[in-house]
Amino acid sequence: MLIKRSPNGIDLPFSSEITPREIFESRRTFIKQLAVGSIAGAGLLDQAWAQSGNAKLAARLNPAWSAMEKQTAYKDATTYNNFYEFGTDKSDPAHYAGTLKPRPWTVSIEGEVKKPFTLDIDSLLKLAPLEERVYRLRCVEGWSMVIPWIGYSFSEIIKKAEPTGNAKYVEFVSLADKKQMPGVGSRVLDWPYVEGLRMDEANHPLALLTLGMYGEVLPNQNGAPVRIIVPWKYGFKSAKSIVKIRFVKDMPRTAWNLAAPSEYGFYSNVNPDVDHPRWSQATERRIGEDGFFTRKRKTLMFNGYSDVASLYTGMDLRKNF
Template sequence: MLIQRNPNGIDLPYPSEITPREVYEERRRFLARIAASAAVGTSLWEMANREAFAQNAAQRLAASANPALSTKEPQTAFKDATHYNNFYEFGTDKSDPAENAHTLRTRPWTVTIDGEVKKPLTLDIDRLLKLAPLEERIYRLRCVEGWSMVIPWVGYSLSNLLKQVEPTGNARYVEFTTLNDRSQMPGLRSPVLDWPYVEGLRMDEAMHPLTLLTLGMYGQVLPNQNGAPVRLVVPWKYGFKSAKSIVRIRLTSRQPRTAWNDSAPNEYGFYSNVNPNVDHPRWSQASERRIGEDGFFKPKRKTLMFNGYDQVASLYSGMDLKKFF
C-alpha cells in the first residue's frame, strides 16, 4: 500500500479524518463559554445542559396546516409565548420558566397509558412523534388570570393515542400526571401545590378532535418552558387544564382529583371552561388582555364563551355551567 507523505515526512490523514472547520470552531466557542461560565460560578453540568436545551429548541417539526381547526387571528410573537408562562414546576413568576427550565431533560422520555384500557402502552417520545400525522393548529390560549395568546401548536388529536389502547366500557375520565423530579424542576420545592401536577378531562372531552396532544409550537419541538417534550392543549378551557411535561395518562371510572381543584376548590373547578359569565372569586372573567397588545390605551378584548370554540357546546348540553365551573 502506497502511503503519501508531505514534504516534512508526516503521514497525511484521510479526508474523512479531518475535523471540518465549522465543527472545530464551534468546539472552540463552546469551550470558551464553559470557561466564561466557570469564572462566574456556573457548573460544567449546567453549561452542558444549557447547550442541550438550546439545541433541542432548534429542532424543526414537519407538520401540515389544519385551517379547519385554526383561528385566523394574528399570532403571538414567539418571544412572548416562550417568555411569559405559567409553569410552577420552574417558579411562580411569569419569567421563571424561561430562566429555569434548561434543567429539564427531555430525552429519554416515556409516557405510560394505562388504567381502564385493554392494551396499556408505554411509548417513548420518538414513537409519540410518529403515532399520527403532525398538524399545525393555531389555537387561542386563555389563562384564568385574564390574559391570552394565539399560538401555532404542533401535534395531533389526543383521540389518536387513546384509540390505540382500546378504552374499556368503564373509562369515563382521563387523568394526566406530569413529571415530578426535584432535581430537574426547582419549583417542586415550593408547597404552592401538592405535587405531582395532575389534571383531568371527561372522556368525551378527551376524545374531542380539538383536544391536542402537543409536541411542538411555531414549527419546532416544544421549548422546555412550554411543557416539553409532550403536553396537552385544550383550547376551550383555561390554560391550567393543559397539562405539561406529561409522563402518565390514566383512564379511570371516577373523576380524578386535580392539582388546582384540590388546592382551591372554590376558585378552580374540574371543568374550568372559559366562561365570561362565571367570574373567578377575585376578578372578572368578562375580558382579557392579549399578550403583545400591551399599552395603557389598548382596550381589553371581550372573553368569548368556550374561548370561541362553539363546537364543544354540545358536550355540556343541559349542564349548569355556574355549578359545574
C-alpha cells in the same frame, strides 16, 4: 402593544416585530456564545437558552382548527409562562427549565383500557400525522395568546388504548422530579401535577396531544416534550411534561382543584359569565397588545370554540365551573 404612525396616518410596526427569525436566532446564538465566555462561570447564564436551538418539526397546517388571528411573538410565548415546577413567576420557567431533560422520555397509558402501552417520545411523534393548529390559549389570570401548536388529536391515543366501558375520565400526570424541577420542592401544590378531562372532552378533535410549537419541538418551559392543549378551557387544564395517561372511572382529583376548590373547578371552561372569586373573566389582555391605551378584549364563551358547546347540553355551567 403601542402602534407607531407615519405622518400620513399609516400604522407601522416596530422594527422588533419585523426582524426575520433567522436574524433573531443568530443574535441569540451570539449572545449565548458571549455569555458562555464571560459570565457562565459566575452562574448567571440563563439555563433555558444555554442549550442548542430546538429541533425543527414539520407538520401540515389544519385550517379547520386554526384561528385566523395574529400570532403571539415566539419570544413572548416562550418567556411568559405558568409552569410552577420551575417557579411561580411568569419568567421563571424560561430561566430555570434548562434543567429539564426531555430525552429519554416515556409516557405510559394505563388504567381502564384493553391495551395498555408505553411509548417513547419518538414513537409518540410517529403515532399519527402531525398537524399545525393555531389555537387561542386563555389563562385564568386574564391573559391570552395565539400559538401555532403541533401535534394530533388526543383521540388517536384513545383509539390505540381501547378504553373499557368503565373509563369515564382521562387523567394526565406530569413529571415531578426535584432534581430537574426546582419548584417541586415548594408547597404551592401537591405534586405531581395532575389534570383531567371527561372522556367525551378528551375524545373531541380539538383536544390536542402536543409535541411542538412554531415549527419546532416544544421548548422546556412550554411543557417539553409532550403536553395536552385543551383550547376551550383555561390554560392550567393543559397539563405539561406528561409522563402518565390514565383512563379512570372516577373524576380525577386535579392539582388546582385540590389547592383551591372554590376558585378552580374541574371543568374550568372559559366562561365570561363566571368570574374568578378574585377577578373578572369578562375581558382579557392579549400578550403583545400591551400599549397603555390598548383596550382589553372581550372574553368569548368556550374561548370562541363553539364546537364544544354540545358537550355540556343541560349542564349548569355556573355550578360546574
